[in-house]
Amino acid sequence: MVEGIQSPAQVTYWLMSGRDLFLLLNLLGLACFFYIAARRILPLTRGERDLRFDRPLVRLERVLQYWLGQWKHPRYRTAGIMHILFFAGFLILATQAFSLLILGVSPNFVLPGSSGEIGHIYDIVKDYAATIVFLCMIVAAVRRIVFKPARYAVSARYGKGHPLDAIFLLALIALLMASESLFEASKAAFQAQPGQPAEFLAVLSLPWMLKNLLVSTPLPTLQSLHLGAYFVDVLTFYFLLCYRPFGIQFHVETSLFNVYFAKLDRGTVKPVRWGVSDEHLDQVKSFGVKTFEDFTWKHMLDFYSCADCGRCSDQCPANAVGRPLSPRFLTIKARDYSFQHYSMFGRASNGTPLISPGGIYSEDEIWSCTTCGACEEECPLLIQYIDKIVDLRRGMIDDGNVPQSLQKPLKALESRGNPYGKMEKKRAEWAKAKDFSQTCTVKTADAKSNADTLYFVDSITSYDDRMQSIGRATARILAAAGVNFGILGAAEKDSGHEARRFGEETLFMALRDHNVDAIKASGAQRIVTADPHAYNALKHDYKDVPPVEHISQVICREVKSGNLKLDPVENADDVYAYHDPCYLGRHNQVYDDPRQVLDAIPGLKRVEMDRCRDRSFCCGGGGLMLFYEPKEDERMGVKRVQMAAEAGANVIVTACPFCMVNIEDAIKVAGLEGKMTAIDLAELVDKQLVRPAPVQLEHDKLTSEVFA
Numbered sequence: 001m002v003e004g005i006q007s008p009a010q011v012t013y014w015l016m017s018g019r020d021l022f023l024l025l026n027l028l029g030l031a032c033f034f035y036i037a038a039r040r041i042l043p044l045t046r047g048e049r050d051l052r053f054d055r056p057l058v059r060l061e062r063v064l065q066y067w068l069g070q071w072k073h074p075r076y077r078t079a080g081i082m083h084i085l086f087f088a089g090f091l092i093l094a095t096q097a098f099s100l101l102i103l104g105v106s107p108n109f110v111l112p113g114s115s116g117e118i119g120h121i122y123d124i125v126k127d128y129a130a131t132i133v134f135l136c137m138i139v140a141a142v143r144r145i146v147f148k149p150a151r152y153a154v155s156a157r158y159g160k161g162h163p164l165d166a167i168f169l170l171a172l173i174a175l176l177m178a179s180e181s182l183f184e185a186s187k188a189a190f191q192a193q194p195g196q197p198a199e200f201l202a203v204l205s206l207p208w209m210l211k212n213l214l215v216s217t218p219l220p221t222l223q224s225l226h227l228g229a230y231f232v233d234v235l236t237f238y239f240l241l242c243y244r245p246f247g248i249q250f251h252v253e254t255s256l257f258n259v260y261f262a263k264l265d266r267g268t269v270k271p272v273r274w275g276v277s278d279e280h281l282d283q284v285k286s287f288g289v290k291t292f293e294d295f296t297w298k299h300m301l302d303f304y305s306c307a308d309c310g311r312c313s314d315q316c317p318a319n320a321v322g323r324p325l326s327p328r329f330l331t332i333k334a335r336d337y338s339f340q341h342y343s344m345f346g347r348a349s350n351g352t353p354l355i356s357p358g359g360i361y362s363e364d365e366i367w368s369c370t371t372c373g374a375c376e377e378e379c380p381l382l383i384q385y386i387d388k389i390v391d392l393r394r395g396m397i398d399d400g401n402v403p404q405s406l407q408k409p410l411k412a413l414e415s416r417g418n419p420y421g422k423m424e425k426k427r428a429e430w431a432k433a434k435d436f437s438q439t440c441t442v443k444t445a446d447a448k449s450n451a452d453t454l455y456f457v458d459s460i461t462s463y464d465d466r467m468q469s470i471g472r473a474t475a476r477i478l479a480a481a482g483v484n485f486g487i488l489g490a491a492e493k494d495s496g497h498e499a500r501r502f503g504e505e506t507l508f509m510a511l512r513d514h515n516v517d518a519i520k521a522s523g524a525q526r527i528v529t530a531d532p533h534a535y536n537a538l539k540h541d542y543k544d545v546p547p548v549e550h551i552s553q554v555i556c557r558e559v560k561s562g563n564l565k566l567d568p569v570e571n572a573d574d575v576y577a578y579h580d581p582c583y584l585g586r587h588n589q590v591y592d593d594p595r596q597v598l599d600a601i602p603g604l605k606r607v608e609m610d611r612c613r614d615r616s617f618c619c620g621g622g623g624l625m626l627f628y629e630p631k632e633d634e635r636m637g638v639k640r641v642q643m644a645a646e647a648g649a650n651v652i653v654t655a656c657p658f659c660m661v662n663i664e665d666a667i668k669v670a671g672l673e674g675k676m677t678a679i680d681l682a683e684l685v686d687k688q689l690v691r692p693a694p695v696q697l698e699h700d701k702l703t704s705e706v707f708a
C-alpha cells in the first residue's frame with residue numbers, strides 16, 4: 001500500500017522541522033505586517049480630529065450595504081460584477097487561507113465546524129471561489145493591459161498613475177489562487193493512486209483541472225509539488241499582506257473601516273474644526289487644510305482606501321470639460337505624499353504646504369470644483385471630496401489667497417449681503433413689477449403679517465432680471481395653492497451657501513446668523529424656496545429654523561391633492577428633459593417630485609438624459625462659481641445641453657436659478673438658439689396653472705421670444 005502524502009508540517013527542511021519553520025514564517029509575516037500597519041497609522045494619529053463614532057447601527061447598516069453588499073459596484077457593470085465576484089471569492093477564501101497557514105504548524109488542523117457535510121459544501125464552494133478569483137484576476141489584468149478603459153488613463157498634468165502596481169497585484173493574487181489550487185490538486189492526484197482515500201474536488205474547478213493534469217505524475221513529484229505549492233502559497237500570502245499597504249490594494253485592509261466611518265449626512269459641510277463651536281473659532285490657530293496633517297484622520301483613511309478605479313473622475317464634470325481637477329488624483333497625490341513623507345523607517349518629514357509651487361495641489365485645481373457631489377455619489381468606498389476641497393479652500397482664504405474674480409463678489413456679500421453689490425432695499429423689487437403686483441400680492445413676513453410660510457428668495461432670484469421671473473412664478477403658485485406666505489424682503493441676506501463652500505466660513509456665519517434672526521422674527525412656521533442652494537443651506541447649514549421645502553415638493557403635493565390643476569401643454573411636439581440640479585438631486589435626493597409634476601401636465605412628452613438623477617451632470621455650478629473663471633476646454637453647460645439634444649429633447653426643465661443661468665447661456669454658446677429652450681419648473685407650472693381668469697405671464701413673453 002502507498003503511504004499517504006506528507007503534510008508541510010511533517011517534513012524536515014534544512015534540518016528544521018516543518019512545524020518550526022512555518023511557525024517562524026507566520027510570526028515573521030505577522031510582525032512585518034503589524035510594523036507596516038503601525039507606520040501607516042502614524043499620520044492618522046497626527047491628523048485633525050473627526051467625530052465618527054456616532055450612530056453605530058446606521059454605520060453597521062452601511063457596512064452591510066456598501067462593503068459586504070458591494071452596493072455601488074454594479075454602477076459600472078463589467079468591472080462591478082467582476083469586483084463582486086472576487087470580493088465574494090476573497091471572503092470565502094479568507095477561511096481557507098487561515099486554515100492553510102495553521103496547517104503548516106498543525107498537520108491535522110480542521111477549522112471548528114468545518115467537518116462533515118458543512119465542510120464538504122464549503123470545500124466545493126471554495127474550489128469554485130478560487131477558480132472565479134483566478135479568472136477574474138486574468139480578465140482584470142487583460143482589461144488593464146489590452147482594453148485600457150478610458151477612466152484608467154492618466155493625464156500628464158495629474159502626475160503618474162500606478163498601472164503596474166495594479167497589474168503586479170493582480171498577478172500576485174492569481175499566483176495565490178494557483179498555488180492553493182495546486183496544493184489541493186497534488187494531494188488529490190496523490191490520493192487518486194490505488195489504496196488511498198480520495199479527496200473530493202469540485203468538478204471543473206481550477207484544483208479539479210490541475211488534478212486531472214497531474215493524475216499520472218509520479219508520487220515523489222506530487223509530494224514535491226504539494227510542498228512547493230505550500231511554500232509559494234505562504235510566501236505569496238505574507239508578501240501580499242505586507243505589500244498591500246504600499247499601493248492601491250491597501251483598500252483591502254482599510255475599506256471596511258472606511259465605510260464604517262463614512263460621512264452620514266448628505267449636503268453638509270464639515271465644521272472648521274471638529275469639537276470647536278462657532279463661538280470658540282477665534283481660538284483656532286488657522287482655518288482649513290494647509291499641510292497634510294491638517295486633514296482629519298478620516299480623510300487620511302480615505303486616501304489609503306482609494307482603489308484607483310477612476311469612477312469619481314469619470315463622473316466629475318470638471319474633469320470632463322478639461323478643468324485641472326481629477327478627484328481621483330486629489331487622493332492619489334495625497335496618498336503618495338503620505339507614503340513619501342511617512343516612510344517605513346526614520347522620522348516623518350511633515351508640515352510641507354500642500355498648495356505651493358513645490359506642493360501637490362494647484363490653486364486652480366482646488367477652485368475648479370463645483371461641489372456637485374458626482375464623485376462622492378459614485379465612489380464604491382464612500383470616499384469624500386467636498387469636505388476636503390472646502391477645507392483646502394478655507395486654508396487658502398485664511399492665507400488671503402482668493403482668486404481675483406471672486407474678490408469683488410465676496411466683498412459685496414460682506415458689505416451688502418448679496419454678491420452683486422446691490423442695495424438691500426432693492427431686494428424685494430421683483431415683487432413690485434407692475435404686471436405681477438396687479439395679480440399677486442407678496443407681503444413682508446414679520447410679526448404683524450401673520451404669514452405662516454416664508455418664501456426664502458435668495459440673492460440671484462431677488463436681483464437678476466431674468467431670474468426674478470422664477471420668484472414671481474413661485475409666488476403665484478403659492479398664492480394659487482392658498483398658502484399664506486410672505487418674504488423677508490430687505491431683511492433677507494444671501495443664504496451664504498456658496499460662501500461656505502468657497503471656504504469663507506466667517507462670512508457664511510455672519511450671513512446665517514442674520515438670516516436666522518430674521519426668520520425667527522418673521523414668525524413663520526415653515527420655509528419654501530425655489531433655489532436648491534438656499535434649500536440646502538437652510539436644511540443643513542442652518543440650525544433652529546423651521547422645516548424647509550423646495551417649491552417642487554410643494555407643487556407635487558398640491559397637484560396630487562388636486563389643489564393645483566394643470567392645463568395641457570400648448571405644443572404637443574415639444575419634448576422635455578428634466579435636468580437635476582445637484583443641490584436638489586444628489587445632495588438632497590429630491591428626484592421624483594419634479595418629474596411627477598412634469599408628468600402631471602397633460603400632453604407633456606418627457607425623456608431622460610443618459611446622465612440623470614444621481615448621475616446628473618452639473619451645469620457649471622452656482623453661486624460664486626458664476627463669478628469664477630476657470631481654465632477649461634469647454635463649458636459644462638454646453639455639454640449638458642448637448643446631452644439633452646442627444647436625448648431628443650428641445651426643452652430643458654430645471655428647478656434652480658443657477659442652472660437656468662448656465663443652461664440658457666450654454667444654449668447660445670452651443671448654437672442651439674431657436675432649437676432648444678430652457679424653463680424653470682416653477683415657471684412652467686405657473687404657465688400651465690388652471691386659473692379662474694387668464695393672466696398674461698411674463699415668461700409667456702420670454703419663451704415666445706425664445707421660440708420666435
Ligand code: SF4
Nearest residue numbers: 316369370372373375
Ligand atoms: S464635487 Fe463635482 S466637480 Fe468637485 S471633484 Fe467631485 S465631481 Fe468633480
Ligand code: SF4
Nearest residue numbers: 306307309310312379
Ligand atoms: S476615490 Fe473612489 S471612485 Fe475615485 S478612484 Fe478612488 S475608489 Fe475609485
